[in-house]
Amino acid sequence: MTENSLSFDDLRKKAIELTKKKIKESVSKDLMIINAINNVEELEKSINVLTGRLREWYALTNPELVNKISDNEKFVEIVLKDDASESVMGAPLDSDDEKAVKAQAVSIHALIQTKTFLLLYLEATMDVVCKNVLTLSGSTIGAKLIREAGSLKRLAYLQSSTVQLLGAEKALFRHIKTGARSPKYGHIVNHPLITGAKKDDRGKVARALADKISIAARVDYFKGEFIGEELLKELQSKFGNK
Amino acid sequence: MTENSLSFDDLRKKAIELTKKKIKESVSKDLMIINAINNVEELEKSINVLTGRLREWYALTNPELVNKISDNEKFVEIVLKDDASESVMGAPLDSDDEKAVKAQAVSIHALIQTKTFLLLYLEATMDVVCKNVLTLSGSTIGAKLIREAGSLKRLAYLQSSTVQLLGAEKALFRHIKTGARSPKYGHIVNHPLITGAKKDDRGKVARALADKISIAARVDYFKGEFIGEELLKELQSKFGNK
Numbered sequence: 170m171t172e173n174s175l176s177f178d179d180l181r182k183k184a185i186e187l188t189k190k191k192i193k194e195s196v197s198k199d200l201m202i203i204n205a206i207n208n209v210e211e212l213e214k215s216i217n218v219l220t221g222r223l224r225e226w227y228a229l230t231n232p233e234l235v236n237k238i239s240d241n242e243k244f245v246e247i248v249l250k251d252d253a254s255e256s257v258m259g260a261p262l263d264s265d266d267e268k269a270v271k272a273q274a275v276s277i278h279a280l281i282q283t284k285t286f287l288l289l290y291l292e293a294t295m296d297v298v299c300k301n302v303l304t305l306s307g308s309t310i311g312a313k314l315i316r317e318a319g320s321l322k323r324l325a326y327l328q329s330s331t332v333q334l335l336g337a338e339k340a341l342f343r344h345i346k347t348g349a350r351s352p353k354y355g356h357i358v359n360h361p362l363i364t365g366a367k368k369d370d371r372g373k374v375a376r377a378l379a380d381k382i383s384i385a386a387r388v389d390y391f392k393g394e395f396i397g398e399e400l401l402k403e404l405q406s407k408f409g410n411k
Numbered sequence: 412m413t414e415n416s417l418s419f420d421d422l423r424k425k426a427i428e429l430t431k432k433k434i435k436e437s438v439s440k441d442l443m444i445i446n447a448i449n450n451v452e453e454l455e456k457s458i459n460v461l462t463g464r465l466r467e468w469y470a471l472t473n474p475e476l477v478n479k480i481s482d483n484e485k486f487v488e489i490v491l492k493d494d495a496s497e498s499v500m501g502a503p504l505d506s507d508d509e510k511a512v513k514a515q516a517v518s519i520h521a522l523i524q525t526k527t528f529l530l531l532y533l534e535a536t537m538d539v540v541c542k543n544v545l546t547l548s549g550s551t552i553g554a555k556l557i558r559e560a561g562s563l564k565r566l567a568y569l570q571s572s573t574v575q576l577l578g579a580e581k582a583l584f585r586h587i588k589t590g591a592r593s594p595k596y597g598h599i600v601n602h603p604l605i606t607g608a609k610k611d612d613r614g615k616v617a618r619a620l621a622d623k624i625s626i627a628a629r630v631d632y633f634k635g636e637f638i639g640e641e642l643l644k645e646l647q648s649k650f651g652n653k
Contacts, residue, residue: 190442200471201508201511204467204468204471205511207464207466207467207468208461208465208515211460211461211464211516212461212515213577214460215457215460215461215522218453218457219450219454219457220451220458222450222453223448223450225446226446226449226450229442229443229446244627252428265532265535265536266443266526266536268532269443269447269528269529269532272448272524272529272532273454273525273529275521275525276454276521276522276524278524279517279518279521279522280457280518280521280522282514282516282518283514283515284505286510286511286514287511287514287515290507290510290514293507294507294508312617328595344649369536394463
């Protein structure tokens with residue numbers, strides 16, 4: 170559809186509107202990623218603390234189970250299914266007590282489900298906004314890097330040596346202030362390439378990984394092609410476990 | 412039913428069993444109260460922190476609402492109903508973003524419901540175990556006093572001046588160590604008789620209230636009559652606001 174009737178002024182207005190819309194969208198998607206990862210972290214904390222309380226409570230009726238299952242999410246699921254009125258070791262719960270304990274488990278379960286959902290959402294959003302970063306670093310590490318940088322744009326403009334240390338600010342300032350050992354990596358410490366590397370190699374792997382993430386962020390920010398797979402393969406063939 | 416065939420040994424065994432059962436029951440009900448209040452407090456913390464995160468997130472799409480509704484539980488309910496895709500001030504959320512934000516609200520809502528349920532459970536349990544304490548202090552203050560004492564039995568055996576300060580341990584030790592002002596009350600500070608009293612009268616009211624709670628705990632522990640209403644009325648006629 171051609172619109173011959175459009176004046177220069179109309180075109181100008183349209184262009185500005187479009188730009189505003191684009192800016193708004195890109196800003197809000199960055200912020201969506203940051204908010205999602207903030208919420209995921211807070212959910213994790215709440216899940217852990219509340220499950221700790223649930224364990225204390227449940228230990229009164231079934232101490233064996235509490236000791237046997239160390240994974241929090243699994244523990245909550247078992248409590249939901251477990252029949253607490255038929256315990257052997259601990260005191261049996263009457264039906265009101267059991268309802269109260271299970272109510273606690275139900276609400277933790279809701280938190281776990283939301284966390285799972287937000288992680289999926291995070292991945293889907295990053296797949297649109299920054300697929301290269303996502304592919305290289307994974308969703309949680311990538312989101313944390315964007316958060317620490319402030320935005321995808323700022324992550325794209327950071328030196329890769331800074332990217333390497335994002336998330337290690339505390340250790341870095343301790344290093345500067347007291348001369349303690351300088352940190353080798355921030356959030357990327359949890360990346361499988363680093364956790365899988367030998368201890369002595371980790372600094373080297375971290376440097377290379379931060380390099381590639383930096384490139385990925387720049388390509389993502391300037392809407393370049395998808396090169397994440399390629400960059401990751403390069404790293405894997407160099408440092409990955411056979 | 413008479414059991415003439417029972418030997419002395421059988422009787423002895425039965426008596427021991429019965430005693431064990433009674434002890435087990437009484438212990439576990441105390442512990443149920445303590446666990447319930449612990450979980451309620453932890454739920455409150457999680458609700459506040461997670462709602463804080465939800466507010467940050469929701470401020471992107473509807474900053475007015477975030478500022479207008481200061482009550483956390485009310486805020487969560489409104490978010491669940493609010494149509495975030497039709498916002499005026501903030502950026503509109505696309506449907507995936509909205510689902511993510513609402514998932515967070517849903518899980519906080521689950522926590523709020525569990526908290527409400529546990530408070531009801533707490534009151535019902537205390538109504539059986541320590542109705543006098545419940546009547547005088549209310550369920551949350553009463554449960555915290557039992558927790559700080561360790562059990563209903565220990566609360567019953569404490570001096571009323573100690574009951575008055577239960578929950579103010581930190582301030583008390585600061586007083587002993589640094590000579591700072593000695594605390595006048597612990598958990599009972601939130602009791603309506605104290606919050607409703609003039610500032611100068613609060614110490615006096617706290618002393619009288621702790622006295623009556625002490626009496627109530629003793630009567631409860633030794634399975635005495637229900638005198639809570641009476642004790643409370645005495646206090647109200649002496650200190651209550653007309």
